[in-house]
Amino acid sequence: MKPLRPWAVVPVKPFEHAKQRLASFLSAPERAALARAMFTDVLDALAASPWLAGILVVTNDSIAAAQARRAGATVLPDSDGDLSAALERAARYLTAKGVHDMLIVPADVPLITPADIETIVCAHRRGPSVTLVAASDDGGTNTLVCSPPTVIPLSFGANSFRRHQQAAWGTDVEPKVLTLPRIGLDIDRPADLCALLAQPNLTRTHACLQAFGVPERLPQAAKHSPTADMADSLTTLPRG
Helix, strand or coil, X not given: CCCCCCEEEEEECCHHHCCHHHCCCCCHHHHHHHHHHHHHHHHHHHHCCCCCCEEEEEECCHHHHHHHHHCCCEEEECCCCCHHHHHHHHHHHHHHCCCCCEEECCCXXXXXXXXXXXXXXXXXXXXXXXXXXXXXXXXXXXXXXXXCCCCCCCCCCCCHHHHHHHHHHHCCCXXXXXXXXXXXXXXXXXXXXXXXXXXXXXXXXXXXXXHXXXXXXXXXXXXXXXXXXXXHHCCCXXXX
């Protein structure tokens, strides 16, 4: 039996509006550069994987779209900016093209590797089936494989992992759940920056943070910030 070769789908918000939860710590240009670096790391990992039949980037950011096309990806315009709606549209688009398997990967998991993609694809069963990788600490869904692409309704956002599990059970599909620490780390808060910097890696994201002096700025910011997120950033242990 031939192994599955899904299409990967990557939703990308406009870089200039990315990572608002880091707004008290990084400037708008820094957040935009960080978002682009993370997208580049994700796109590079997907493009290097022999386990994918194609890559579909859903975005209305012209820079992300041009970058995706240079990497050989297909671009689907994101008309309204709603994540779940954009991914539902991507699922219908792939279904219309005769695609049987869809792998959703967010644009902010910069530690993902081709080996992670192989693990997911090899663990995923032939449809109807669902495979999930949870975010490490916020109840989100950091990878979702659907066979067929429309097998369950998509519901991203807070606590989406549980909702996607329940959606699978509601269609009599037992979801496969994987624990992959590199994919589990998405970058939303200063604590996540600490976790990424604590792990040796050669990503563009790591280089971007180093160039901005983030390792030096995090302790200073913690001294002057009363927020729990910033305080946690100094005590969060590296994941994985």
